[in-house]
Amino acid sequence: MKTILMLTFCLALSSFGDTAPRNYELWEPQAAPNNGRSKWESTKSSKRPKSYDHDWERWSYPIGNGYTGVSIFGRTDTERIQLTDKTLHNRGIYGKGGLTSFAEVLLDFNQQKVSNYRRSLNLNEAIAHVSYMHKKVSFKREYFASYPDNIVVIRLTADKKGSLSFTVRPEIPYLAMKQRTGSITAVDNLLTLKGTMPLFSCNYEGQIKVLNEGGSVSANAKDGTIKVSEADSVTLLIATGTNYRISAKTFRNASAKKLDPKQFPHEQVSARIQLAQDMGYAALKENHFKDYQNLFGRVSVNLNSKPSVDPTHILLQKYQKGKTNTWLEELMFQYGRYLLISSSREKSLPANLQGVWSQDYYTPWSGGFWHNINVQMNYWGSMSTNLGECFQAYTNFYKAYLPIARGHAADYVRKYNPKQLTKGGDNGWIIGTGANAYYIPSAGGHSGPGTGGFTAKLLVDYYKFTQDKKYLEEVAYPAMLSLSKFYSKVLIPHGNKLLVEPSASPEQTSSAEQVKGMPGHLKGGRNYITAGCTFDQGFVWESYSDTLSLANELGNKDPFLDTIREQITKLDPILVGADGQIKEYREENHYSDIGQPRHRHISHLCPLYPGTLINSKPEWMQAASKTLDLRGDRTTGWALAHRMNSRARLGEGDKAHEAYKRFIRERTATNLWALHPPFQIDGSLGTMAGVAEMLLQSHDNSIRVLPALPKVWKTGHFDGLVARGNFVVSAKWQEGKASLISIQSRSGGVCRVNYPGIAKATIADSNGNAVEVTREGTDQIHFSSTLGETYLIKQIQQ
Numbered sequence: 001m002k003t004i005l006m007l008t009f010c011l012a013l014s015s016f017g018d019t020a021p022r023n024y025e026l027w028e029p030q031a032a033p034n035n036g037r038s039k040w041e042s043t044k045s046s047k048r049p050k051s052y053d054h055d056w057e058r059w060s061y062p063i064g065n066g067y068t069g070v071s072i073f074g075r076t077d078t079e080r081i082q083l084t085d086k087t088l089h090n091r092g093i094y095g096k097g098g099l100t101s102f103a104e105v106l107l108d109f110n111q112q113k114v115s116n117y118r119r120s121l122n123l124n125e126a127i128a129h130v131s132y133m134h135k136k137v138s139f140k141r142e143y144f145a146s147y148p149d150n151i152v153v154i155r156l157t158a159d160k161k162g163s164l165s166f167t168v169r170p171e172i173p174y175l176a177m178k179q180r181t182g183s184i185t186a187v188d189n190l191l192t193l194k195g196t197m198p199l200f201s202c203n204y205e206g207q208i209k210v211l212n213e214g215g216s217v218s219a220n221a222k223d224g225t226i227k228v229s230e231a232d233s234v235t236l237l238i239a240t241g242t243n244y245r246i247s248a249k250t251f252r253n254a255s256a257k258k259l260d261p262k263q264f265p266h267e268q269v270s271a272r273i274q275l276a277q278d279m280g281y282a283a284l285k286e287n288h289f290k291d292y293q294n295l296f297g298r299v300s301v302n303l304n305s306k307p308s309v310d311p312t313h314i315l316l317q318k319y320q321k322g323k324t325n326t327w328l329e330e331l332m333f334q335y336g337r338y339l340l341i342s343s344s345r346e347k348s349l350p351a352n353l354q355g356v357w358s359q360d361y362y363t364p365w366s367g368g369f370w371h372n373i374n375v376q377m378n379y380w381g382s383m384s385t386n387l388g389e390c391f392q393a394y395t396n397f398y399k400a401y402l403p404i405a406r407g408h409a410a411d412y413v414r415k416y417n418p419k420q421l422t423k424g425g426d427n428g429w430i431i432g433t434g435a436n437a438y439y440i441p442s443a444g445g446h447s448g449p450g451t452g453g454f455t456a457k458l459l460v461d462y463y464k465f466t467q468d469k470k471y472l473e474e475v476a477y478p479a480m481l482s483l484s485k486f487y488s489k490v491l492i493p494h495g496n497k498l499l500v501e502p503s504a505s506p507e508q509t510s511s512a513e514q515v516k517g518m519p520g521h522l523k524g525g526r527n528y529i530t531a532g533c534t535f536d537q538g539f540v541w542e543s544y545s546d547t548l549s550l551a552n553e554l555g556n557k558d559p560f561l562d563t564i565r566e567q568i569t570k571l572d573p574i575l576v577g578a579d580g581q582i583k584e585y586r587e588e589n590h591y592s593d594i595g596q597p598r599h600r601h602i603s604h605l606c607p608l609y610p611g612t613l614i615n616s617k618p619e620w621m622q623a624a625s626k627t628l629d630l631r632g633d634r635t636t637g638w639a640l641a642h643r644m645n646s647r648a649r650l651g652e653g654d655k656a657h658e659a660y661k662r663f664i665r666e667r668t669a670t671n672l673w674a675l676h677p678p679f680q681i682d683g684s685l686g687t688m689a690g691v692a693e694m695l696l697q698s699h700d701n702s703i704r705v706l707p708a709l710p711k712v713w714k715t716g717h718f719d720g721l722v723a724r725g726n727f728v729v730s731a732k733w734q735e736g737k738a739s740l741i742s743i744q745s746r747s748g749g750v751c752r753v754n755y756p757g758i759a760k761a762t763i764a765d766s767n768g769n770a771v772e773v774t775r776e777g778t779d780q781i782h783f784s785s786t787l788g789e790t791y792l793i794k795q796i797q798q
Contacts, residue, residue, distance in 0.1 A: 049093075
């Protein structure tokens with residue numbers, strides 16, 4: 001997979017941006033409170049577990065490098081540094097694996113009375129800071145998690161020599177629950193935590209190296225601690241690892257055989273620690289910053305905002321009380337980009353339901369990869385916000401689980417339409433909802449097999465945004481062709497229609513009275529199972545359409561494409577009901593005849609966003625808008641993000657902004673994490689995508705600039721967002737009207753731009769030469785672009 005070309009866009013140096021750098025940070029004048037966690041008790045609930053810690057969820061600051069997540073509290077009596085490793089799972093709440101906390105690292109300072117305290121998380125550099133005065137000494141700390149060196153670094157300094165004295169005291173959490181073994185050793189300046197999760201034969205190890213300048217360190221082998229005495233400065237290096245290997249075997253094998261019990265991570269963890277020690281703090285920090293800024297610094301935005309001087313919790317409180325501040329909206333967008341970079345990198349597992357952070361024994365909903373919207377939402381904005389590399393983690397995950405997904409497809413066809421089974425041949429692939437690092441489910445239950453098409457849309461979009469031909473040939477097109485073969489085998493004739501059967505609209509529940517006399521049935525007394533739900537029919541259509549599109553780009557003539565061309569005309573995927581709504585179920589007449597009227601999922605609108613089908617007819621778009629009105633915005637965090645993106649796709653900028661405002665006011669914690677509740681990362685990443693969708697769209701083969709601009713963002717600019725076709729777009733606007741548009745072509749090809757009055761604008765290349773364009777009415781133009789060239793559009797007359 002080729003590396004996406006680096007950009008020169010920088011938050012401080014944008015040609016359209018501010019003259020001074022915009023510094024994005026979360027900050028507080030106090031350490032995170034310490035109220036303790038709830039006592040753990042056995043529970044089957046998938047909501048907040050009994051190990052719930054309000055202060056962790058609401059006040060800690062997250063850093064991460066894709067592999068390891070770190071939550072920082074900034075305390076001066078005993079600092080708490082909580083670690084999560086994505087690969088360390090216990091049995092989880094469903095018995096199939098679930099993320100669990102890796103370790104706690106406590107730093108006992110015993111500094112009770114401090115002054116001039118400040119802690120912050122700087123998004124421009126991905127470094128957390130703590131500073132304060134104690135007994136006339138100024139203390140400072142820096143924390144970062146480096147992806148290139150896969151190491152967590154903590155630097156402690158004081159402005160008076162010999163002032164740093166503290167104890168490093170690690171803990172292995174939840175040992176009393178007896179799902180893991182563990183021990184801690186302290187030798188010289190090294191602390192080692194290691195043990196086994198017997199269920200999966202998962203061997204884990206963490207190392208903490210204490211490097212002092214001045215003073216001394218001493219290990220206490222008895223209690224597994226290291227004491228630092230009268231040092232000038234100290235650097236802590238932390239590395240975690242397990243014997244987890246991502247492969248089909250890991251998903252397929254029985255629990256105890258998923259991993260090799262004879263493999264231990266000791267050598268690779270030790271090597272990383274030693275290399276980091278050899279490099280030194282300055283080089284580690286430089287490596288980290290260059291790597292991070294290469295991603296984060298590509299995009300800048302100004303949403304008619306002025307930076308606030310308020311602490312983050314005050315900024316949020318004011319917003320919640322109705323004092324809308326577009327600075328917070330802008331900060332939340334960049335925070336989403338920060339969280340995605342921190343939780344999903346090329347060689348790591350993908351961002352899960354909690355990104356890469358969990359302090360729980362049983363992480364809510366197992367902390368897995370939920371394929372009926374949540375994992376997709378994590379990546380909706382990865383390409384448009386210029387973070388395409390972050391999606392490579394999911395591509396690698398897909399490649400690993402594909403053999404299992406193929407087996408699931410064959411089993412599914414055998415069970416529901418055995419006459420269509422191709423013995424020993426390609427029956428396609430399918431994935432269900434609740435996947436994790438050790439388990440891949442098949443379709444079914446409370447979500448229909450549209451989960452496969454929902455997932456595959458990400459693979460298609462990665463190609464469309466990057467124009468990576470190798471990816472098209474090796475990943476995107478084979479995935480779509482095979483998935484389409486699966487769908488062709490599970491469509492059942494209903495008169496002249498072909499319908500997915502069984503079919504379900506994800507997680508929607510109904511009463512027995514609602515479905516009395518209906519052709520379907522309730523499963524588990526709640527979920528209505530029927531034929532041809534819009535969610536499933538829509539994603540069959542999306543998958544068929546995408547397969548044909550990609551085949552055309554490759555010039556592929558596979559005979560199976562004729563089957564797709566014939567079947568796509570019989571899907572009848574979108575139906576409008578008596579109330580002007582998009583039907584969720586074919587047999588409904590009025591809105592919510594079946595199901596909950598205010599349900600969090602809007603699965604029947606997925607063909608609007610992230611799909612494209614509903615956009616093809618104005619009457620369907622009108623029905624989608626009506627459906628959103630009926631569904632309402634009183635819902636969970638991530639569900640507001642989907643509503644925000646859907647409104648943006650409809651061009652309803654003010655309504656998209658209303659969903660965003662409600663998300664911030666009602667579903668945002670004081671550390672700006674998104675709350676379902678409890679904490680889930682998808683809301684943060686979904687609203688990040690929503691901001692981008694309001695500013696730039698490209699789903700209909702044209703670049704639409706400011707397609708859903710709300711009145712409150714009347715003046716501003718954005719630099720570095722990406723449109724399909726691999727075009728990098730920047731724009732500046734005043735009083736709601738674009739005054740300047742810049743487009744960089746990273747792959748060449750035809751560039752089509754849509755904006756009111758653009759046909760009368762002037763278009764020039766980077767040398768000032770006029771560009772020959774074809775005008776399509778008053779609002780659309782297209783021209784042939786050259787790879788690497790930048791085009792400037794100005795004097796736009798609306």
